[in-house]
Amino acid sequence: xxxxxxxxxxxxxxxxxxxxxxxxxxxxxxxxxxxxxxxxxxxxxxxxxxxxxxxxxxxxxxxxxxxxxxxxxxxxxxxxxxxxxxxxxxxxxxxxxxxxxxxxxxxxxxxxxxxxxxxxxxxxxxxxxxxxxxxxxxxxxxxxxxxxxxxxxxxxxxxxxxxxxxxxxxxxxxxxxxxxxxxxxxxxxxxxxxxxxxxxxxxxxxxxxxxxxxxxxxxxxxxxxxxxxxxxxxxxxxxxxxxxxxxxxxxxxxxxxxxxxxxxxxxxxxxxxxxxxxxxxxxxxxxxxxxxxxxxxxxxxxxxxxxxxxxxxxxxxxxxxxxxxxxxxxxxxxxxxxxxxxxxxxxxxxxxxxxxxxxxxxxxxxxxxxxxxxxxxxxxxxxxxxxxxxxxxxxxxxxxxxxxxxxxxxxxxxxxxxxxxxxxxxxxxxxxxxxxxxxxxxxxxxxxxxxxxxxxxxxxxxxxxxxxxxxxxxxxxxxxxxxxxxxxxxxxxxxxxxxxxxxxxxxxxxxxxxxxxxxxxxxxxxxxxxxxxxxxxxxxxxxxxxxxxxxxxxxxxxxxxxxxxxxxxxxx
RNA sequence: GCGCCUGUAGUGAAGGGGUUAUCACAAGAGGUUUCCAACCUCUUGUCCCGGGUUCAAAUCCCGGCGGGCGCACCA
Numbered sequence: 001x002x003x004x005x006x007x008x009x010x011x012x013x014x015x016x017x018x019x020x021x022x023x024x025x026x027x028x029x030x031x032x033x034x035x036x037x038x039x040x041x042x043x044x045x046x047x048x049x050x051x052x053x054x055x056x057x058x059x060x061x062x063x064x065x066x067x068x069x070x071x072x073x074x075x076x077x078x079x080x081x082x083x084x085x086x087x088x089x090x091x092x093x094x095x096x097x098x099x100x101x102x103x104x105x106x107x108x109x110x111x112x113x114x115x116x117x118x119x120x121x122x123x124x125x126x127x128x129x130x131x132x133x134x135x136x137x138x139x140x141x142x143x144x145x146x147x148x149x150x151x152x153x154x155x156x157x158x159x160x161x162x163x164x165x166x167x168x169x170x171x172x173x174x175x176x177x178x179x180x181x182x183x184x185x186x187x188x189x190x191x192x193x194x195x196x197x198x199x200x201x202x203x204x205x206x207x208x209x210x211x212x213x214x215x216x217x218x219x220x221x222x223x224x225x226x227x228x229x230x231x232x233x234x235x236x237x238x239x240x241x242x243x244x245x246x247x248x249x250x251x252x253x254x255x256x257x258x259x260x261x262x263x264x265x266x267x268x269x270x271x272x273x274x275x276x277x278x279x280x281x282x283x284x285x286x287x288x289x290x291x292x293x294x295x296x297x298x299x300x301x302x303x304x305x306x307x308x309x310x311x312x313x314x315x316x317x318x319x320x321x322x323x324x325x326x327x328x329x330x331x332x333x334x335x336x337x338x339x340x341x342x343x344x345x346x347x348x349x350x351x352x353x354x355x356x357x358x359x360x361x362x363x364x365x366x367x368x369x370x371x372x373x374x375x376x377x378x379x380x381x382x383x384x385x386x387x388x389x390x391x392x393x394x395x396x397x398x399x400x401x402x403x404x405x406x407x408x409x410x411x412x413x414x415x416x417x418x419x420x421x422x423x424x425x426x427x428x429x430x431x432x433x434x435x436x437x438x439x440x441x442x443x444x445x446x447x448x449x450x451x452x453x454x455x456x457x458x459x460x461x462x463x464x465x466x467x468x469x470x471x472x473x474x475x476x477x478x479x480x481x482x483x484x485x486x487x488x489x490x491x492x493x494x495x496x497x498x499x500x501x502x503x504x505x506x507x508x509x510x511x512x513x514x515x516x517x518x519x520x521x522x523x524x525x526x527x528x529x530x531x532x533x534x535x536x537x538x539x540x541x542x543x544x545x546x547x548x549x550x551x552x553x554x555x556x557x558x559x560x561x562x563x564x565x566x567x568x569x570x571x572x
Numbered sequence: 573g574c575g576c577c578u579g580u581a582g583u584g585a586a587g588g589g590g591u592u593a594u595c596a597c598a599a600g601a602g603g604u605u606u607c608c609a610a611c612c613u614c615u616u617g618u619c620c621c622g623g624g625u626u627c628a629a630a631u632c633c634c635g636g637c638g639g640g641c642g643c644a645c646c647a
Contacts (some may be wrong), residue, residue: 008584016583016598028620028637080647088645090573098644146647165647201573201645209646461609480607510600514608521608530607542607549608 007317010451013462017523019043019447019472020207027256032203032211037525042504043216043474047285047443048193050469051216054281061189061218062181065344066170068195070148072160078333078338080147080165085279087119087141100141103128115483150199163197168434172333173218176345180222186348186430187270188229189220193439205318205439214439221430222270224330229269235276236284240293247296267308268328270433278312278324278435284443286467288449291315304519314441316448324442324508331429332434338429347427355422369413377401391416408438427492446470450524464524465547468566475508475563476520480532482509490531493541495554500564521546527568529559 014020014334018037022029029405036044070204075081087100095140100119104126105417119141122128129136129303139395148164150159164170171178171190182188203209204562243249249265257279261272275294297309334346365382376382380401395411446466455461464560468474475497487509494507506525508516520528528544534553535541541559544551554572561567 012583018582022638025620025638029639030637084645087573146645198646204640204646206639455609478607481605484605511604512608512610514606514610516609517607518609528608532607534604544607551607 006451008451009447009453009462010317013451013522014040014235014447019523020443027113033199034207034208034210038484039472040443043067043446043466043470044439044443046470047446048214048216050189050282050285051437051439052193054277055189055191055218060182060187061191061220062178064174064178064190064192065194066167066173066192068197069152069161069162070164070169071152072162073340074169074337074547075147075162075165077546078169078172079336080162089119089123089141090139109409113478114211124293146198146200148199157520160481163332164196166196167194167215167217168436170218170334171217172337172346172432175221175334176343179345179348184349185487187220187222189214191218194391202255207444208318208321210440216317216437216439217275218435219329220254220270220433220435221348222429222433223348223428225350227431229261230277231274232256232261232272232276235280237279237289239279242293242299243293244296244320247465262373266310266479268433270328271310271328274433274435275310275312276328278437282312282314282324284467285442285470286339286446286450286465287442291445291449299404304372311313316445321441321445323445324432324435326375329432329434330429333432335429345427348430349425350428351425352423355424357417357420360422360425366412373405373413377407386403411501420438461518461548463521463546466526468526468569471524471526473504473520473523473525473570475527476506476508476516476525478507478513478516478528478530479519480530484533485536485543486533489535492530493531496560497563500560503563517544517549543571 017039019040021035021037023033023035024030041314052063058064064372066554072081089103098125099371104119104122108517118423119137123138123141127136128138148163151165152160152161153159161172170192174190178188178190193214195212197212198217200209200211203211235257238254238256240262241253243251243253243265249263253260253261253265257266257272257276260266261269266272266275279289279292282292291314293313295311299313307328307330309325311322312326314323314327315321322440338344338346341429371378371380390569394407398406399409400406447464450467451462452465453460454463463565466472477484477490477494477497481487490507490509494505495504497505506520508519511519517528526546528546530542530544532542535556539556540553541556542551542553543559550572554571558571
């Protein structure tokens, strides 16, 4: 039983039992696209439900839902269009492919601002050699667009759009609505689960790198001057932390979140709080706590929008895989959307404890003089005058306009007036802390960590020790014999349990009872209820616990009660 | 995108120019007082797709698609 074969056995089982399968297989399949089968879709639903509940149960976070089709302008503002239109250069000699901007990093301060032709000419003029074979024979740079383009509108004059590469932009678009919903008080957050799309060059590793994938993202809006944090001391677990290798705390650490935050390893208290709650979520649905670590991004690998980022990595058959990214996105997105869209709604009001007294002098433009002199430009001159921070000591003076030109202002064009008022607060752009979860990757690791092969002797016996919160079926009903009235009795229990909202029940009457237990164990059904001869006499059934095969006999009424309340465990 | 390896029932495998493609497990029907993958009978179901070579291709060749690994990429 070598470890690499375990991966094969797990993926075979997932196909065979309808958990996760390649998509469109009868047409040859498509790399990077997967289906969740009948069993897998149940697991996925439960993981997402658990995730939504985990974050919204505090009352300060709400769920939203926005389109996957996103107009280009939104993604220009977010930076994705620029970031995603990287160019690739191919060495004609050895066929190696490199990012064009990386090739000329040494000779240009901002290579990612260049277009294809500029990149080619710089590569040519600087004689850049292929890092692989040292030749200088480059093909023209080709854009590598990692977003799926589409068009809104069926006709040729449709609007350019992309399938969203992340769900986060939906939360930013709704910031004004969220701000009103939360009575204009920070902090608050919004979550969204749904599909994201990235046209990966080469998807690999099963459900780890997909082209269409399930994300669950949370944007938590805070006042940067008053960053909130929950009670970190409630989590006593020692966590594996890998701080920024270029920073002062380089080197693996093992400590609580509270300690790491106190020492400044985690730089932001709100980030620390979300790391702790992320840890709580993952372990709560069945991720092995010993296979979780948090790795801080070095400055050089940080996403274009983030100033501090921790990846939560989970260990599985593919090694350590990033499953959650917790980033401090600061005010980047809201500010960028405000300037690109021209709105002024992406802000929050910060009330001063005591109003600030503003007294000073201000220039008031005299319209009747400015108008005739500057004509079309009069409006611009007036607003430039009003916005002057410092009043020049004497007239006339040169006033700079937005277009770069200067005009002369004489003393008849403006009057100086005294200003006295109280400032009760100020507008600012909230900062955003974003935990972003890769749901498919988390599901993979849940399956990986639950997949236990512990057959006696030579025989392999597979149990999927899934946490009850995410099991595909809650209970499997098994008539010991599929006759003599046991079949009818089983059916009646099946129907009655199925009627309970949110409960999924499996009914299995084929094959020997041992085989049925094995089938149920393999897809992680935690409880098996058996109807036998005694049931027909006194209405009691046996309940078998998946993880240790222990059975108890209870009245079927008690079964209904405990299934409804999710307290079967208390019967043991 | 590149290189190497690879693709046979639901799953895992054997076969490697020539009768009707083989096996195990799984699945379906029936039988068996059947509580931890028991047994018996019967049944269903497979050569990734497209070209080429050949009298004959699952087998050899080419291309595509998919998978694994390495390089590159992974906001």
